[in-house]
Amino acid sequence: MNPEQVLKWLESVYQRLPVGRCDGCRDCASRCAGDVPMLSTEYQAIRQYLADEGQRIPPPPRRLSTQMMARCRFLDQYSRWCAIYPVRPLICRLFGLVEWLPCPIRKQKVVVAEGWKLMRQYAELGPRPFTHWHEQAPQPSQMVRENTGI
Numbered sequence: 001m002n003p004e005q006v007l008k009w010l011e012s013v014y015q016r017l018p019v020g021r022c023d024g025c026r027d028c029a030s031r032c033a034g035d036v037p038m039l040s041t042e043y044q045a046i047r048q049y050l051a052d053e054g055q056r057i058p059p060p061p062r063r064l065s066t067q068m069m070a071r072c073r074f075l076d077q078y079s080r081w082c083a084i085y086p087v088r089p090l091i092c093r094l095f096g097l098v099e100w101l102p103c104p105i106r107k108q109k110v111v112v113a114e115g116w117k118l119m120r121q122y123a124e125l126g127p128r129p130f131t132h133w134h135e136q137a138p139q140p141s142q143m144v145r146e147n148t149g150i
């Protein structure tokens with residue numbers, strides 16, 4: 001699939017996923033940990049969203065211990081809210097909706113019966129952790145240099 005087709009596929013998948021009982025709920029924020037995997041298209045959407053909102057990309061939080069994963073860099077540790085909620089990647093949208101990411105408070109029901117099939121298709125598109133894409137992307141200072149030829 002070319003990037004345009006990936007975007008269309010993602011949009012159609014996102015539209016099919018109900019938010020339902022998750023809307024406004026933060027009770028599984030403790031699962032928001034690690035370097036979230038995503039497609040390059042999703043990385044670009046996050047970057048654009050933060051730029052439009054006038055926000056910087058948060059730095060990765062430090063791990064509290066070698067046994068525990070650090071929280072996701074987009075989780076606000078005080079409000080427990082996702083800073084990129086409208087553009088969160090697919091894996092985050094599946095919380096509570098698939099059998100391997102069940103709702104911890106049993107409020108949301110498993111509704112994506114073919115979750116594994118969906119993830120196989122997704123895996124073929126090459127998801128990588130956020131940091132992977134970020135390290136490859138031109139950084140703002142680099143972009144200024146490229147645009148001005150300095």
Ligand code: SF4
Nearest residue numbers: 022025027028096103
């Ligand atoms: S999966 Fe459950 S705990 Fe998580 S946001 Fe949805 S309703 Fe809340």
Ligand code: SF4
Nearest residue numbers: 032072074075082092
């Ligand atoms: S991107 Fe948002 S929803 Fe996904 S793990 Fe991070 S804080 Fe949670």
